[in-house]
Amino acid sequence: MPDIPALLWFRRDLRLADQAALLAAAEEGPVVPVYVLDDEGAKHRAMGGASRWWLHHSLASLDADLRERGSRLILRRGRADAELAAVAEACGASRVHCIRHYEPWWRNAERAVAKRLDLVCHDGNYLAPPGSLTTGSGTPFKIYTPFWRALKEHMPPPWPTNRPSTVPAPKTWPASDKLDDWDLLPTKPDWAKGFGKEWTPGEAGARRRVDAFVKRAGDYDETRNLPSIEGSSRLSPHLHFGEVSPAYVWHRVADAGGSVDIFLSELGWRDYAQNVIAEYPDYPSKNARDKFDKLPWRDLREAGSDFDAWTKGQTGYPIVDAGMRQLWTTGWMHNRVRMIAASFCIKHLLIDWRKGEQWYWDCLVDADYGSNGVNWQWVAGTGLDSNMFSRIMAPLSQSEKFAAGDYIRQWVPELAKLSDAVIHDPEEHGCRPKDYPAKIIGHREARERALKAGKHAK
Structure with a gap:
C-alpha cells in the first residue's frame, strides 16, 4: 500500500457506514479525515445556533468512531479550499475524496478545491x-409527483456498505483545532439544555433512532399527523448531517408493511428538494413564481411585535404556540405543526415567508437548505410545486382535527388543566387563563387580509 495519504473531506456526511468517499480513499492508502468549519464560504447561510449544537456532538462522535479504528478527525476552521490545501501540504497529500453536496456554497467550495x-x-x-432524473424531454422535474414516480423506478437504492473495521492512518498527523475552541455550544445563556434530553447526535444515535422507528413504520400514515403521538420518525437531523444514509433507512424500513410507502415518499421529497436547489440555487430566498414579488407583505417595523410573539409561542393560538415552544426547547418541531406554524406566519400575520424560513434555519437542528426552502415555498404558495396562496390553514380546526390536546398540554403548561373540548380555542370558550395571551389576530380577519393581499399579487 502506498505511503502517500489522501484526504477525506467530511461535510454533511458524518458517518463511516455507506460512506463511498471513505472506502475510495482507504483503497488508495492512508486516510486523513478532515472537517472544515467554513462559515466564510457559507456567508449568511452559515449554520444556525441549533445546528451548531448538533454539529459539535456529531463531530465528537465521529472522532470517537474513527479513533476506535486507528484514525482521528482533523479539524480546521476557515475557507475550505485553503484549509484543505494546508492540510494536504502538511501530510504530503494531493488527492481529496468527498461526498458531493448541492448547496450553492458547497458547490463553489468544490470548484475552489478542485483548482488546488x-x-x-x-x-x-x-x-x-440530484440531477440524474429528468423528464421525457430531458429537463429537470419541477413537480414532485412525477419526480417521485421516476425515482421509484430506480428503487430500491444500492445496498449500503458496512463500516470498515480499520481506517489506515498516515505516518504523521497534521495539526488540528480543538473542538471546544470552536464555541459551537451555547453558554451565556445555555438555551440548548433541552436538546440533550431529546437527541443523541452521531452515527450510533442515528441507528438507534432507525431501530426504534422500524417497529412503528407500518403505522406511519395513521400517526404522522398526530402531534400527541410519536408517529414521525425523527430521523431528519440524522439524515441532514449524514449520520445515516437514506439508502440504509430505505432498506431497514421498506418491508415494514402497512403505510410505510408514505414514509418512503417523504424520503423522496428530501431528494426532490435537493433537485430543486441544484437547478435553482437561490430557491430558499427567491419566489419561484414572480407574481408574488408584488405581494404586499407587512413591514416588520409594523409587524415586528407580531413576529416576536410568533417566535416566542405567544400568539394566542395554542397549536401554534405549542409548536414554537417545542422548537425553541428541543430544536425540532412536529411536521404537521411546522406547516401550521409556517402558514400562520405567512397567511395570518402576512409576514414574508423568508423571515419565517430564517427563524427555522436558526432554530432547527435539522435545518436543511433545500428542504427548508422548498417547504416554506410550498406553504406560501410561491413555489414551483406548492399549495395555492388562497389555501389558508385554520390552526384551531387543525388542532382539533389532529387531536393535539396532549401536545398542547406538554408545551403550553398554562393550558394544561383544560379539557379536550376547550383547549384548542380557550378564548372562544371563555376559559382563557390570565397568564395565556389573547389571540393577536382573529382567524376570519387574518384570512380576509391574506386573500386581499393574494388578489393584489395576481
Whole structure:
C-alpha cells in the first residue's frame, strides 16, 4: 500500500457506514479525515445556533468512531479550499475524496478545491444523485409527483456498505483545532439544555433512532399527523448531517408493511428538494413564481411585535404556540405543526415567508437548505410545486382535527388543566387563563387580509 495519504473531506456526511468517499480513499492508502468549519464560504447561510449544537456532538462522535479504528478527525476552521490545501501540504497529500453536496456554497467550495487539489466527488447522500432524473424531454422535474414516480423506478437504492473495521492512518498527523475552541455550544445563556434530553447526535444515535422507528413504520400514515403521538420518525437531523444514509433507512424500513410507502415518499421529497436547489440555487430566498414579488407583505417595523410573539409561542393560538415552544426547547418541531406554524406566519400575520424560513434555519437542528426552502415555498404558495396562496390553514380546526390536546398540554403548561373540548380555542370558550395571551389576530380577519393581499399579487 502506498505511503502517500489522501484526504477525506467530511461535510454533511458524518458517518463511516455507506460512506463511498471513505472506502475510495482507504483503497488508495492512508486516510486523513478532515472537517472544515467554513462559515466564510457559507456567508449568511452559515449554520444556525441549533445546528451548531448538533454539529459539535456529531463531530465528537465521529472522532470517537474513527479513533476506535486507528484514525482521528482533523479539524480546521476557515475557507475550505485553503484549509484543505494546508492540510494536504502538511501530510504530503494531493488527492481529496468527498461526498458531493448541492448547496450553492458547497458547490463553489468544490470548484475552489478542485483548482488546488485532485478532488474526487462521490454520491451517497441521496437516494439518487440530484440531477440524474429528468423528464421525457430531458429537463429537470419541477413537480414532485412525477419526480417521485421516476425515482421509484430506480428503487430500491444500492445496498449500503458496512463500516470498515480499520481506517489506515498516515505516518504523521497534521495539526488540528480543538473542538471546544470552536464555541459551537451555547453558554451565556445555555438555551440548548433541552436538546440533550431529546437527541443523541452521531452515527450510533442515528441507528438507534432507525431501530426504534422500524417497529412503528407500518403505522406511519395513521400517526404522522398526530402531534400527541410519536408517529414521525425523527430521523431528519440524522439524515441532514449524514449520520445515516437514506439508502440504509430505505432498506431497514421498506418491508415494514402497512403505510410505510408514505414514509418512503417523504424520503423522496428530501431528494426532490435537493433537485430543486441544484437547478435553482437561490430557491430558499427567491419566489419561484414572480407574481408574488408584488405581494404586499407587512413591514416588520409594523409587524415586528407580531413576529416576536410568533417566535416566542405567544400568539394566542395554542397549536401554534405549542409548536414554537417545542422548537425553541428541543430544536425540532412536529411536521404537521411546522406547516401550521409556517402558514400562520405567512397567511395570518402576512409576514414574508423568508423571515419565517430564517427563524427555522436558526432554530432547527435539522435545518436543511433545500428542504427548508422548498417547504416554506410550498406553504406560501410561491413555489414551483406548492399549495395555492388562497389555501389558508385554520390552526384551531387543525388542532382539533389532529387531536393535539396532549401536545398542547406538554408545551403550553398554562393550558394544561383544560379539557379536550376547550383547549384548542380557550378564548372562544371563555376559559382563557390570565397568564395565556389573547389571540393577536382573529382567524376570519387574518384570512380576509391574506386573500386581499393574494388578489393584489395576481
